[in-house]
Amino acid sequence: MGLPAYDLTGRTAFVTGAGSGIGRATAVLLAEAGATVHCADVDEQGLHETATLIKDQGGTALGHPLDVTDRARLQQAVASCGRLDVMAAVAGIMHSSPVLETLDEDLDRVLNVNFKGVLYACQEAARSMIENGVRGSVVTMASGAIDSGGPGLLCYSAAKAAVVQLTKTLATEAGPHGIRVNAVAPGWIRTPMTDRHGERQAHTEAFMARLSPLGRVGEPEDIAHAVLYLASDASAFTTGQILRPNGGVAMPW
């Protein structure tokens, strides 16, 4: 590879949510950069497809069918990596309900997957890196919802705001071990998650594209490149940061 700072040859990465969308694009790109990639997801078929994509391009992928809210299973999967250099905690779910109609079970489900699932991944990764003396990188997945909120987004944006605080706090605690912790907060990205918005999707996509100075929504690869930057030595002096690949939608202009 011509750019050594981005070269992950000889490194091991773990990607949650690797069976679809942003997680899949991230797993594929990290493998292209040379990493051995451990892919985790609840969706076994999606996992299989991602692993096949990586192997077809000559990379190395291992699959871990698991739910990120199952701490014991996640612990076992991370332990099976041996030395771990990169954790990309991407798995997440969308939920929309007005505040006055939000049920306890909605809040619990979204916080469990989108916050606790990320917390467990971060904890297992940081423990592994400290034990093995690895000066690794942890990348979490927040969202543009941390800046904008929006009707119906209480559960989702609260969980993503918690991910930001986790990222900043762990960055301060793990920094002395040489471990960097950063978040990516994507704007509207075309993935199966956003596709599930159904008929609202075309309208929202057009709206989001109009808000961007670039006049388009994002693709999963746009976010994968941000994760690669944060995972690699290219960002060696970057920690506790929130990177916003959002087409400039949050920029006052």
Ligand code: NAP
């Ligand atoms: P996606 O296409 O739905 O992919 C998410 C993957 O995570 C799916 O394979 C999903 O499986 C899996 N997953 C869900 N719950 C899980 C669990 N408990 N344990 C393990 N895997 C689980 O979504 P995406 O758009 O790529 O989103 C990826 C991340 O980016 C999420 O954290 C999301 O909040 C964040 N994000 C997305 C956007 C966007 O515009 N797309 C914007 C900002 C932030 P199932 O399909 O079976 O549920």
